[in-house]
Amino acid sequence: MSDRSEQTQALDPDQRAALDAALALAQWAADLTWDTVPDEVRDRLRLVLLDTLGVTMLGARLPERAGLIDAWTPGDGPAPLIGTGIRTSPEVAAWLNATALVSLEMDEGNKFAGGHPAAHGFPAVLALAATLDADGPATAAALLVAYEVGARYGRASTAVPGLHPHGNWGFTGAAAGCAKLIGLDADQITAAIDAASGMPIAGPFSAALDGNPVRNEWMGACNVAGLAAARLAKSGMANPTGIAAHSLGGLLGAFSPTVLVEELGQRWDIGLGYFKRHASCAFTHPTADAALVLRPQLPDAGVDAITGIRVSTYSAAANLHRTRWNNRLAAMFSIPYVVATALRDGRVAPDGYDASNSAEFRALADRVDVVADAVFDDRLPDARGAAVEITLADGRVLREEVANPIGDAAREPFDYERTVALLRDLLGDGDAVARVLEAASSLPETPSARAVLDTLTES
Known part of the structure; x- marks a missing residue:
């Protein structure tokens, strides 16, 4: 019996189930290529990316953001801080872009996941793509993996009362997307997901009700943790143990591993999300x-x-x-x-x-x-x-x-024209909207993700 098999046999049944499901999900992620993704899913990814980039730029314009960015003293690097004129390290970009994205409560969400899969993983994947200067198809596939893995972990997690959904189950999506982008195999992606599922934040929902901005920082932590988990897996130091059974399950609520693989390869959760026209929860x-x-x-x-x-x-x-x-x-x-x-x-x-x-x-x-x-x-x-x-x-x-809010997949779902109109209303800046539109449209096919994302550096 191999050391890996012996270790797996030593795990309790809940851990083994969590690890087996993670491996199946990771195998799907490793095998995914952009050219095999259905056209309607590709279109939806572009639409979610459009919303994500536009809302990040909107959040970056808040007056309090200047002081926050200054406090970070970001060093030079290849990853853009959207709408700021700054290029910095992937860690700083992932954190600060993520907090800008969620600061006005206008980021895309998914009611079945119970939160925001795109915000949990897109900032990390995009910062890493700019750093590696990855091509568009690889970047788009990684973004899709980040969304789908995060959404499935959200579905599989039932939180204890009072837990805010920022910064717990979504760590897995950030890790999977980053691991996909750096070319890890299924075992390594499993290790990245497992490591990330051991990092969740037990953030109280009361932080949002009280107006405590640490609630936004949980999303920054999630994206940076995704980068860290992928790197841990790449180094060979990660030791997957099905820890989600004891973190997302046990400590933070209940966890159902079988949900991770329901209709895997058939259902695309990115098509079941919602867009927001109101700046509110x-x-x-x-x-x-x-x-x-x-x-x-x-x-x-x-x-x-x-x-x-x-x-x-x-x-x-x-x-x-x-x-x-x-x-x-x-x-x-x-x-x-x-x-x-x-x-x-x-x-x-x-x-x-x-x-x-x-x-x-x-x-x-x-x-x-x-x-x-x-x-x-x-x-x-x-x-x-x-x-x-x-x-x-x-x-x-x-x-x-x-029965459902406008923008939900079940009621007047946003299309390209409606999303563009919303961003024009919010940003009030034709040049900014045009740059966001071009970036979201061209990124999946570009030979240089860095060149595309660099167009969003300025406000």
Whole structure:
């Protein structure tokens, strides 16, 4: 019996199951080539990449980012910090691009994974691709591996109550994508995934509700850990033990290895994700959509005619009920903030926060009551819904219910034109949008990922 076989036999059954499933997933990843990917999946990868690059550039423009970048004192290197004029090491680029990407709550997500597979792995893969000057097909295949592996680990993980999904199951996607890009084989990709699944962050969801920006840093840590795990596997020092059974399972919740390989090679999770038109937590989006439907039905007095607002939604979303916030992050995780912004402005955009501390705005938010309704819980994860009831001073009640938010794969999914329109609205800069469009379109076929990504360095 080989040393590897003896070691595997010494593992407990849960570890062996986790390791076997990881190996099957890694074999799929090792065998994947861009030219064998179905056309519709290739198109979806480009669309997710377009959203990711555009939203990263948007986040990079936040005024507080300058101080953060200065605090890192990034040295010279080949990897671009999108929208900053800086080129630096892959580690610094992966971390800071990841935190910019998630800072405005507009990054693509996946309700079946329960989080954001692209944000967990794309910054690391792109930074590594620029560093290695990889070609487009290799980079695109690695991005797809990062998404699919991360999404499957998200599906397989059931978190303990109160755990935020940033920076735990997604480590595996970052590691798999980076390992794929540096040309590791199936055993080595398994080792990278296993190492990454031993690095998860037990981040409390309360950080988002409280407006603690460490919540964004978990995504930076995830991407850098993916790089580290791939390098550990390449060195031969990684020792895969099915550790996800005791980290993602046990410590952080429950883990189901069989989910990792369900419909492997047939189902593409990247096609089941959602895009966000509101600068707020995805849990708030069905509520925002319902409020926007009701807004034109308000009387001439507008929001002043409202005496009460009742939001019914699924339990996880109902926890976002605070009517006070101390910064933009906390506001984006408040349904009262989102409802008040939607009714006041007709949209929930990043600049909506600027007026949210006025007495009039706070008074409107105070009239929002958020409750959990088991009807919506029973429909998860296929439907993430909410109902909004607005009571007016004249006694009338306006009501709207939505089963899924706009942008979800199940309701008005974003296409190329809609994504471009959203980025034009958000960035307000034709040149920046054109560069993002060209990068997302050309990257999968380019002979030089570095040359393409370098066009995004400037804001």
